[in-house]
Amino acid sequence: MYSEANENKIDELLTHYPVKRSAVLPVLYIAQEEHGYVTDEDVKYIARRLDMRVNEVEEVVTFYTMYSRKPVGKYKLQVCRTISCQILGAEAITEHLCRKLGTGLGETTSDGKFTVMEVECLGYCDLAPVLQVNFDYHEQVDTARVDKIVDELV
Amino acid sequence: METVKLTIDGVEVTAPKGELLIEVCEMNGVYLPRFCHFRGLTPQASCRMCVVRVDKIPKLQTACTMPVADGMVVTTASDEIEDVRSGMIEFLLSNHPVDCPVCDRAGECELQDQTFGFGEDRTRSRFEDKEPTLERQISPFIYNDPQRCVTCKRCTRVCEEWMDEFAITAVNRGSHTVISSFGGWVECSDCGNCVDVCPTGTLLHVPYKYVARPWDLKQTPTICNYCSDGCSILAGTRSEQFIRAVARDGRGRTAGGINNDFLCALGRYTIDAVHSPQRIDRPMIRRGEYLVPATWDEALNFAASKLAEIKNDDGGAALGAIGAARLLNEDLFVLGKFAAETLGTPNADFYHDEDEIDTASFFRYGIPVLATQEHIQNADTIILIGSDPNEENPLTAFSIRWAVRQKSARLLMVNSMPSRLERQAERAIRVREGSEGAVVEALLAPSRIEATAAAAGVGVDDLRFVRQVLLESERVVVIFGDELKATAVEALALFETQLATPSADVATAARNAHLDALQRQVRSTNSTNKPAVNENPFTSIVAHPTLEVGAEPARTSTKFSFVPLFRYSNSLGACLIGMDASLRGGLSAQAMINGSGGGIQALYVVGEDLLGKANGDESHVRTQLGKLKLLIVQDQFMTETAKSAHVVFPSTSFAESQGTQVNNAGQVQLVRRVIPPVGQARPDWMITSSIAKLMGSDFGYQGQVRAIFKEISERVNACAGLTHNRLANEGAIQVSAAPPDSAGIDRADLLARLSAETDRINKEIEVDSSELTAKAGSRLHGRYPLQTRYSEMLKAGDGRESPVVFPA
Ligand code: SF4
Ligand code: SF4
Ligand code: SF4
Ligand code: FES
Ligand code: FES
Numbered sequence: 027m028y029s030e031a032n033e034n035k036i037d038e039l040l041t042h043y044p045v046k047r048s049a050v051l052p053v054l055y056i057a058q059e060e061h062g063y064v065t066d067e068d069v070k071y072i073a074r075r076l077d078m079r080v081n082e083v084e085e086v087v088t089f090y091t092m093y094s095r096k097p098v099g100k101y102k103l104q105v106c107r108t109i110s111c112q113i114l115g116a117e118a119i120t121e122h123l124c125r126k127l128g129t130g131l132g133e134t135t136s137d138g139k140f141t142v143m144e145v146e147c148l149g150y151c152d153l154a155p156v157l158q159v160n161f162d163y164h165e166q167v168d169t170a171r172v173d174k175i176v177d178e179l180v
Numbered sequence: 181m182e183t184v185k186l187t188i189d190g191v192e193v194t195a196p197k198g199e200l201l202i203e204v205c206e207m208n209g210v211y212l213p214r215f216c217h218f219r220g221l222t223p224q225a226s227c228r229m230c231v232v233r234v235d236k237i238p239k240l241q242t243a244c245t246m247p248v249a250d251g252m253v254v255t256t257a258s259d260e261i262e263d264v265r266s267g268m269i270e271f272l273l274s275n276h277p278v279d280c281p282v283c284d285r286a287g288e289c290e291l292q293d294q295t296f297g298f299g300e301d302r303t304r305s306r307f308e309d310k311e312p313t314l315e316r317q318i319s320p321f322i323y324n325d326p327q328r329c330v331t332c333k334r335c336t337r338v339c340e341e342w343m344d345e346f347a348i349t350a351v352n353r354g355s356h357t358v359i360s361s362f363g364g365w366v367e368c369s370d371c372g373n374c375v376d377v378c379p380t381g382t383l384l385h386v387p388y389k390y391v392a393r394p395w396d397l398k399q400t401p402t403i404c405n406y407c408s409d410g411c412s413i414l415a416g417t418r419s420e421q422f423i424r425a426v427a428r429d430g431r432g433r434t435a436g437g438i439n440n441d442f443l444c445a446l447g448r449y450t451i452d453a454v455h456s457p458q459r460i461d462r463p464m465i466r467r468g469e470y471l472v473p474a475t476w477d478e479a480l481n482f483a484a485s486k487l488a489e490i491k492n493d494d495g496g497a498a499l500g501a502i503g504a505a506r507l508l509n510e511d512l513f514v515l516g517k518f519a520a521e522t523l524g525t526p527n528a529d530f531y532h533d534e535d536e537i538d539t540a541s542f543f544r545y546g547i548p549v550l551a552t553q554e555h556i557q558n559a560d561t562i563i564l565i566g567s568d569p570n571e572e573n574p575l576t577a578f579s580i581r582w583a584v585r586q587k588s589a590r591l592l593m594v595n596s597m598p599s600r601l602e603r604q605a606e607r608a609i610r611v612r613e614g615s616e617g618a619v620v621e622a623l624l625a626p627s628r629i630e631a632t633a634a635a636a637g638v639g640v641d642d643l644r645f646v647r648q649v650l651l652e653s654e655r656v657v658v659i660f661g662d663e664l665k666a667t668a669v670e671a672l673a674l675f676e677t678q679l680a681t682p683s684a685d686v687a688t689a690a691r692n693a694h695l696d697a698l699q700r701q702v703r704s705t706n707s708t709n710k711p712a713v714n715e716n717p718f719t720s721i722v723a724h725p726t727l728e729v730g731a732e733p734a735r736t737s738t739k740f741s742f743v744p745l746f747r748y749s750n751s752l753g754a755c756l757i758g759m760d761a762s763l764r765g766g767l768s769a770q771a772m773i774n775g776s777g778g779g780i781q782a783l784y785v786v787g788e789d790l791l792g793k794a795n796g797d798e799s800h801v802r803t804q805l806g807k808l809k810l811l812i813v814q815d816q817f818m819t820e821t822a823k824s825a826h827v828v829f830p831s832t833s834f835a836e837s838q839g840t841q842v843n844n845a846g847q848v849q850l851v852r853r854v855i856p857p858v859g860q861a862r863p864d865w866m867i868t869s870s871i872a873k874l875m876g877s878d879f880g881y882q883g884q885v886r887a888i889f890k891e892i893s894e895r896v897n898a899c900a901g902l903t904h905n906r907l908a909n910e911g912a913i914q915v916s917a918a919p920p921d922s923a924g925i926d927r928a929d930l931l932a933r934l935s936a937e938t939d940r941i942n943k944e945i946e947v948d949s950s951e952l953t954a955k956a957g958s959r960l961h962g963r964y965p966l967q968t969r970y971s972e973m974l975k976a977g978d979g980r981e982s983p984v985v986f987p988a
Contacts, residue, residue, distance in 0.1 A: 066363070080363075081361055082346065082349065083362075084361070085349045088351040088353070089353045090353075091353075146353070
């Protein structure tokens with residue numbers, strides 16, 4: 027289903043855990059890397075490959091905000107909305123991002139580059155508010171910093 | 181059983197060691213609020229409603245996960261605890277719609293009850309709605325309103341643990357968590373158990389939706405009439421309509437049966453057949469080509485005078501009576517008595533054909549020890565030969581899964597067809613179709629192991645392994661079905677002596693080795709190195725003693741006990757009360773059909789569709805029935821057989837009559853009348869005794885069904901001492917076994933017959949090695965498709981053609 031390198035990687039990953047299903051998170055990243063998001067086919071394939079039921083995979087994918095079940099932009103702009111960040115202005119940042127990019131929350135820009143999302147605590151409360159762009163964290167952001175980050179990616 | 185002493189709210193109580201605190205409190209009259217805890221499910225501890233204070237432990241503890249220990253001092257109510265509980269409720273209500281006025285669960289909703297008992301009447305915060313926001317149907321039988329969910333996950337646990345389906349799951353996260361499934365549409369066994377256990381109005385039964393309010397329902401416990409497991413159901417009726425069947429209602433009232441809180445799709449969703457427009461509502465007499473409505477008097481007189489005439493002309497032996505194996509004991513007994521005393525014929529039989537378990541062989545040497553569901557749940561080893569209880573006896577399948585999952589029982593399977601239960605099996609052997617008997621031979625005659633393995637198309641090692649496990653186990657339940665043929669069924673009587681446990685030490689050592697293997701499997705570090713036992717980590721090794729609260733696990737007196745998976749709800753009862761032609765020295769049902777027009781001139785058929793059961797031989801049966809001078813049919817529906825009759829009587833369904841039936845564990849149970857007869861229908865026994873009376877024999881029952889059972893209890897040893905009252909008060913009562921005296925069995929001859937059969941097996945037949953499909957198609961017993969409210973819903977739901985069939 028995936029590139030040979032990725033299939034080999036899955037084989038390799040399976041040797042790391044006592045039971046196959048434990049590899050579900052890293053394998054989901056591989057799926058996402060190949061297709062941009064986790065497709066229905068991915069869920070079925072991974073369930074088969076890891077001896078899981080499709081519903082067990084579905085439950086994991088939908089739980090974690092790092093995985094998407096719908097097509098998303100190249101960059102996921104995930105603003106933490108939990109209490110510390112919220113108190114320190116997270117809502118304003120989300121609104122600003124949406125206005126700037128001309129999209130609604132959870133929607134993707136027409137050029138397919140950005141998706142703005144709200145997520146729960148990112149574990150950096152001491153440096154709130156936090157914006158996560160794919161795998162990178164940006165702490166203590168304000169609208170100006172956000173502009174800079176986004177402009178660099180355009 | 182080991183017990184401990186603890187103090188609950190200042191009162192010292194004694195409790196079984198290891199029992200969960202929440203259950204111990206309940207046993208002692210202290211009800212702790214709960215959402216996630218449910219008897220018979222693994223602990224989850226997510227709702228925090230059951231918190232209590234246990235001395236010496238700094239934080240509040242969840243009683244649903246805490247096993248009781250000696251000397252424990254527990255406080256279940258205090259300001260601190262009340263605060264936590266009302267806080268939890270407030271939290272749950274913060275995104276709950278509180279739309280009780282339009283919610284079907286209102287009146288038996290645990291969220292309502294808990295809020296009333298332990299919560300506040302307001303919530304200070306409002307969370308955003310869950311996604312998805314709208315209510316929708318998610319399966320032919322399940323309706324889902326996600327906003328009402330309290331994420332207790334009872335439903336998903338039921339689906340995994342009881343049904344092994346994993347059909348529904350919790351998706352999304354946090355306050356958005358809802359119950360859903362991959363793809364949004366649920367394909368499953370349609371058992372409806374998830375709906376029953378749901379404490380809120382999130383999951384609802386489609387057929388029951390907006391049909392009645394719980395407080396308008398009259399609830400009567402009765403017994404399911406579908407398969408031979410014999411579950412209790414709480415029959416909910418309103419205005420003489422049978423509206424729903426549940427094992428337990430939302431207020432925790434149960435039918436108190438052998439099935440705990442379990443029901444299957446058949447028992448739950450076929451009740452509607454009772455009100456099918458296809459029911460016969462009045463007697464009919466043939467006038468030329470047509471059956472025309474008649475009064476009861478006309479029809480009864482017609483039947484009686486014709487029977488008398490034929491008896492006079494051709495003699496009693498020209499008459500025959502056939503009853504269905506799903507009729508109640510009372511109906512069958514009166515039919516048998518009518519045949520013998522009024523008609524004067526030995527030809528009376530309950531309908532069973534050569535594809536079914538041969539009752540005569542099974543009972544040849546006495547009544548073997550029969551295993552109840554409890555015995556299955558507590559067996560060390562279960563061997564399943566030639567059947568798929570998952571499709572045919574769903575409660576038995578549930579008990580098997582329970583035993584494996586919760587009690588680490590060992591499951592061995594010998595089948596020619598794929599079965600979903602294989603997932604729980606320690607060893608599942610697929611054999612050549614028709615060779616199940618060879619495996620029985622291999623177990624009894626080790627010297628024949630090569631020949632039997634070749635005949636069955638399996639490895640010698642597999643057979644050795646199965647034999648070894650049986651030898652070293654202490655309690656073994658043998659579950660077998662139709663595929664096991666007569667001689668092999670007879671040979672089961674040899675198990676007890678031929679496969680005795682060598683010694684208690686061996687059994688204990690084997691049990692420990694098995695538990696070790698399970699533990700190793702959980703710990704094993706390399707997944708490519710497949711462990712010897714089932715890889716599914718959900719066959720967990722933790723025993724949760726939640727199903728049988730505080731009771732000593734049920735064990736049989738013998739090492740082997742049996743579960744014959746009969747096809748119909750009362751096959752066993754029919755044998756016990758002597759409706760079996762082989763016991764009466766008369767013709768079997770098939771022989772009567774074949775003799776029609778010759779030795780047999782009139783047939784009296786009760787509740788059986790001979791043509792529907794003809795199995796490809798329909799034109800022959802039709803021709804035969806056409807030769808009869810008289811065909812009397814009593815049935816609920818206008819079956820093909822009824823259409824060919826000279827006179828047709830409308831009879832009542834199990835919901836409209838009182839009586840008893842015997843399940844496959846030999847448990848006699850009371851079927852109660854829950855609604856009055858539909859149309860002009862009358863109970864079968866009543867119709868039969870009316871004809872008898874017209875023919876000059878008054879059975880003296882005076883319309884009292886209890887009087888018939890009294891006679892049964894006097895005449896049938898297995899039922900001695902039973903009365904309807906006792907059954908009503910005590911529930912299921914198992915008839916006592918009279919196990920065979922092994923000295924009386926001609927072992928050599930039996931084994932020789934078995935060998936001869938093994939040698940006749942056609943080795944050309946290929947072994948079915950197909951993979952398990954996600955959902956095996958249901959092989960329902962009944963073949964008489966009915967148009968009902970439910971069947972219409974199914975069609976509307978996912979285009980499935982009317983699978984609602986009645987066990988006709
Ligand atoms: S009806 Fe039964 S099998 Fe289907 S989802 Fe509910 S519990 Fe699972
Ligand atoms: S649907 Fe019902 S049973 Fe399932 S988690 Fe929600 S409230 Fe609990
Ligand atoms: S398991 Fe059998 S007896 Fe129980 S509800 Fe289902 S059909 Fe009825
Ligand atoms: S609240 Fe935003 S990182 Fe924890
Ligand atoms: S019942 Fe104990 S936490 Fe839910």
